[in-house]
Amino acid sequence: MSDQNNNSENKELEALMAETIGVKIGPHKSWDPVNQPMIRHWAEAMDDKNPRYTDPEFAAGTEEGSIIAPPTMLQAWTMRGASWKHAPGTKERAADQPYVLDILDDHGYIGVVAVNCDQEYFRNLVPGDDISHYMEIEGISEQKQTGLGVGYFVTELWTFVDQNDEKVGEMRFRLLKFCPPKEAPKAASKPAVESDDKPKKALRPRPGMNKDTRFFWEGLKEGKLLIQRCTSCQTLRHPPTPMCPSCRSLERDAVEASGKGVIHSYVNMHHPDLPAFDASPNPVALVELEEGTRLVAGLIGIEPEDVRIGLPVQAEITQCDDELALALFRPVSEK
């Protein structure tokens, strides 16, 4: 298909979709008014012990004078539940009312993924409040090339009102409708494995290790930060290499460093945000040891914005997991 055809087809699709913007559908009614049992069930699922949600005695002293629903529960009140039906009194979309998600399905954009959910709460809901919502399409993006395929971002605006038709909350829900690539995409995650429900921790990447560098990593496991030394001319060097860059001798051993140094240079790594590293952004320094060699290492005990060239640091040999020990550096408090 030529680009020209593609363009005219897109124009046709986009014109169809544009007609669906701003058409308000609803109300969608709740099966039950805001009530303590559903609030308790929610608080229990989230392990949320906020006494405002479940302790009437505490709640009596608050502004509302009664328990409130967790604000994030907003959307739950009008959900259809297992029957997949809204409560009586709901005004559904008319059968002949075009709907952007159906239009996109019909044009091959069958994939869907939620991208953003922005909620705003105008007042706390209390038992007895009867919530309904209206929904309209607020916006549709231009066609976008995304990691999942070509698609359109669709923004739904949900307006939540109470029994007096007063607005109590609002939600913007943004989703991507995309055309999955022709070849079946690989499963989003690793192949199906039996999950044992045991928490796991992402591990730091393993170092590349060879005969020349093994002593350095083994030293860390024993709690020592080692520096390679030429036994012919006594010059220290890092990273480890087979030959002395000063005298070309192949004779070498290692000495233990004091671990004292200063930050020679640094980066705060923002992207990618790797799960094994707790800090984000992740501060990484080139540390100049007092013995004169430099090494790249992670920083601990410092906020990324506080890292400075020249800052004195001290190595802390850290057992990161069962197999990996690293020298991480912590700022030394200046006296």
Next chain:
Amino acid sequence: MNSVNQAFQNLSFADIEVGQKLPGLDIDVTTELVVAGAMASRDYQDVHHNKANAQKLGSKDIFMNILTTNGLVGRYITDWTGPLAVLRKVNIKLGAPNFPGEVMKLSGKVTDKSEQDGQSLVEISVAGKNSMGNHVTGTVVVALPQDSMPKE
């Protein structure tokens, strides 16, 4: 007279500084949590309770629904502020799914403080990271009391 729950601190607007970090909260994502969250939010999409169907759709397991993520983000903030705070906005962006077996590590940092329409508002950026990356990132706005103690 209020009986302030001893388990909670009660932060006031004055207690908070921009740049301040929140203590972390680790959420063990279990099958029970995913299913209980879906049911509590009345979300009966099968990918949140039926593993076989979730796998047919290319997912390795059932996964947490958005409403539960919202609920946990809200809890994370009010666990820190105490019950006198009022959630005003929860804006989240969704990333890696939360499968049973994951640990979601929630972290947060105060990014702004402002007084608007008689409310003392604090904005917090939040991230919830699991072994695959960020499950959720976002911004929460919470209204806090000016003073440390509730009005008598």
